[in-house]
Amino acid sequence: MGFLLAGWAFLALWFQASSPWRIPALVLCVLIGVATMLAPWLQRRKRIWCVAAVGFVATLAWWQTLQPSHDRVWADDVARLMHAEVEGNTLRLHEVRNFEWRSETDYTPRWETREYDLNELVSGDLFLSYWMGPAIAHTLVSFGFADGRQLVFSLEIRKEKGESFSAIAGFFRQYEVVLIAADENDIIRTRTNARGETVHMYRLNMPPAALREALLGYVREGEQIRREPRFYNSLTSNCTTIVFDLARQIAPSLPLDYRLLLSGYFAEYAFDQDGLTPGLDFQVLEQAGNITERARAFTGTPEAFPAAIRVGVPGVQEPPDARH
Template structure:
């Protein structure tokens, strides 16, 4: 009963339309009714009236939940306003529309640029796991940055698709509050905005032991996700459809035996999970990987230097080694 009551309360808090005072009244009314039901159950009197009404409310809220539908058409925030589109892909050459390349001076002051880019997947040379912490050590945003032979980097990031003026809520993510979107962006945009503008703490780890075919497979998996979200909107879910679980699901397509682990949910420890799987730089203890992989200070020092991607990688274990082809 407690779990059910809390779930309904969350649904009311995040989905009930109208001003805040209406939500407050609804939550107070629901809390009082749930308490009365609990007392009646304790006295073995729930069958008289509160029990059936409580169950009916659960059914109604369940129907309401099922009828909620995601949308592609809202007044979106600038940084998620466009959907990533796969314009053309012949198995090697890919053309992407709406690659993000903003210049950020502050959260509210930025130059908006969505660009068309072409990549040759035979020129893939590396993949890096990027972890960005904004609310302590337990939770981090997970990104994957692909490196090409010409020095370019392309970062994929699954994010909530915020409406203008909206902010992220981990609790709201449990109640279909947000749609999700896949962003492809330059590191000078998506990494720098986190380290230099939002003040997040950012770490970078080189993914090792991947052949060219495996790199291509992971990249192509992101293309599939982009096509899926372009064709139909989907809800973000804090537990099952977030920035970390998408990396796991895509990686499973090239390595089906990947084990489930609590660190897929406690995303701040995802890099340790990757280390235990043997996909980070070998023969280096995790404490060293993390200390030398912390790019926050280097990113802030690099500023708007065009060598940003090279500068933030200085000293990161495994970066100077010859990439596997």
């Protein structure tokens, strides 16, 4: 156990300790960890355990001083925080991202203010974007309106300029979170086209009242993050747990499941809870919902992108011009 605690302390210091104390602290942590592991065979084992306990308590005390912030030099795609106003059935959403991506590093930034009529909310779709094998995927939810527009929400790490994602670092307060509201032509197309990820889409089986509550749940979450920054956590606060937490507000009896951790299997979990298009096997939904090639082949206007990628997806009623 002592060796495991020393391992946690070492990683915490590795990712968060600053110079000039970082290297000495890491060396001391290693020495204490090794001594703790050997303590059962040493005469001064009690003294070693006492030193290890003091060191661990000191590390915990330092750990609690780490605070999330909105005041950093952020990467362009997470530079702004969405904020919203709801007046009756009108949702006014500020800082909706609508970048034009030509590659991961070549893009035209656009942040927009948009209005949505909540009475015109007609659909919800679950997207899973695979970037690291079948067990890990990024989870997004898109809300569709009667005029054909789609609004996507995605909980992401808020990268600083030049920073890259590490799942291990995500356990150690390396990143803040940001809730991005975006156009599908931005946030879906950048994953399929600019990043080369594989994306699956599933139509959610939700009544209108539940769809509205889920959308407003995202809005409330975005407002909370804007008011109070928080850390991302690879296990407890990520792109999948937010979907589950919001779903549980609507259906409190939803069970915990390993597929909430292995996000690549989250769609199968949703299927088992009757959350996807009924009447078909999951394998059919999974295969038909692979929108990757349609997204990569699309050459039309941004407004036509949502209809084009939904051609053939079960549960989606296709408009007459969806193939153009």
